[in-house]
Amino acid sequence: MANKHKTEWKAVAARVTGILVILTGVLLAVRVCIASPPGDHPIPSIFDPRSTPADALNQHSHFVLAITGLIFAVVFSLLAYAILKFRQTTANADREPAQVYGSTQIELAWTIIPILIVVVLFLAVARVIHTVQDAPKPATAVEVTAIGHQFWWEFRYPALGVVAANELHVPVSDPAHPTPTFLRLLSADTDHSFWVPQLAGKTDLIPNRVNETWIDPHETGVFLGQCAQYCGTQHAKMLLRVYVDNPEDFAAWVSAQRQPANQDEKEAAGRHVFETTACLNCHTVGGTNGTGRFGPDLTHLMSRHRIENPDAIKPGSLMPAMKLSDADLDALVRYLETLR
Numbered sequence: 001m002a003n004k005h006k007t008e009w010k011a012v013a014a015r016v017t018g019i020l021v022i023l024t025g026v027l028l029a030v031r032v033c034i035a036s037p038p039g040d041h042p043i044p045s046i047f048d049p050r051s052t053p054a055d056a057l058n059q060h061s062h063f064v065l066a067i068t069g070l071i072f073a074v075v076f077s078l079l080a081y082a083i084l085k086f087r088q089t090t091a092n093a094d095r096e097p098a099q100v101y102g103s104t105q106i107e108l109a110w111t112i113i114p115i116l117i118v119v120v121l122f123l124a125v126a127r128v129i130h131t132v133q134d135a136p137k138p139a140t141a142v143e144v145t146a147i148g149h150q151f152w153w154e155f156r157y158p159a160l161g162v163v164a165a166n167e168l169h170v171p172v173s174d175p176a177h178p179t180p181t182f183l184r185l186l187s188a189d190t191d192h193s194f195w196v197p198q199l200a201g202k203t204d205l206i207p208n209r210v211n212e213t214w215i216d217p218h219e220t221g222v223f224l225g226q227c228a229q230y231c232g233t234q235h236a237k238m239l240l241r242v243y244v245d246n247p248e249d250f251a252a253w254v255s256a257q258r259q260p261a262n263q264d265e266k267e268a269a270g271r272h273v274f275e276t277t278a279c280l281n282c283h284t285v286g287g288t289n290g291t292g293r294f295g296p297d298l299t300h301l302m303s304r305h306r307i308e309n310p311d312a313i314k315p316g317s318l319m320p321a322m323k324l325s326d327a328d329l330d331a332l333v334r335y336l337e338t339l340r
């Protein structure tokens with residue numbers, strides 16, 4: 001008898017431990033999602049929106065979390081209740097529980113309630129999709145064509161005559177006088193996905209297809225983004241930065257980007273290296289014979305806040321190591337440094 005008692009409590013203890021482990025896991029996951037680690041680049045959170053589309057998504061996710069949280073609480077309580085209440089005990093060990101066959105009421109309830117929940121979620125998300133996808137484009141909108149490349153971003157401003165890479169500059173959008181940025185999303189090679197969590201949801205960039213999205217950041221600053229679709233070896237390092245400038249800074253940036261490349265004669269030797277090696281097949285520098293479009297436009301290379309040595313940071317990147325002589329390399333680097 002004592003022995004039987006012991007096994008019974010062991011079983012209960014095992015179940016309770018199981019439940020505790022699951023609960024701890026859930027709480028930890030929630031903590032990781034909400035926490036913002038210290039540092040100047042906190043992980044951008046979808047729960048910290050700074051633009052209308054991201055705000056719509058944030059509100060919607062709170063709504064969905066509330067409903068699913070409620071479902072979780074109800075199901076989990078019923079489950080815990082059933083496990084404890086109807087567990088096998090020494091008193092009922094040799095009896096079968098009551099066998100219930102069919103109950104129209106219960107079956108109707110667990111068919112109709114879930115259908116209603118799904119319909120409500122469907123209507124709610126349809127409203128968000130409408131807000132984001134059918135937003136009218138005001139005449140004051142800035143238009144940018146964003147092109148995904150393995151493993152970098154090209155940003156073209158056709159109306160402004162500007163081409164940039166990896167760093168997207170946009171004006172801040174005052175809700176009273178909105179200047180949103182509308183993005184046409186294209187791909188040069190394979191699938192990518194444009195995702196700046198605080199500004200908008202993900203939108204894929206798919207070869208031979210034009211997708212669109214828009215952002216209207218309400219405050220200035222830098223917002224980090226990431227390619228959110230596996231596009232090759234260095235997909236995880238296909239980062240992007242969105243610089244939200246005040247109107248004056250944005251205008252100044254545009255006019256600087258429209259200037260032709262620096263043609264300083266002091267760096268003619270370096271320019272010669274650029275123009276006589278394969279660089280020019282892949283890179284454009286305005287005013288030289290380099291018009292390649294396979295790699296980032298370098299006309300205003302040094303105006304970017306960050307540039308990188310692709311082959312060192314992104315093994316497998318499509319920029320080859322060029323094996324130049326030390327003298328050529330020095331001259332070339334001096335030349336590139338003048339491309340402000």
Ligand code: HEC
Binds near residue numbers: 309
């Ligand atoms: C086969 C094409 C190709 C050739 C040739 C090539 N590049 Fe590149 N380059 C690329 C690609 C692609 C990238 C982007 C790599 C990435 O970020 O994943 C790149 C990136 C760069 C960058 C960083 C740009 C930025 O905005 O971060 C610089 C600078 C650069 N290349 C300079 C050169 C120079 C100088 C040469 C000649 C010595 C050269 N490249 C030759 C394709 C090429």
Ligand SMILES: [Cu+2]
Binds near residue numbers: 149150227228229235
């Ligand atoms: Cu990508």
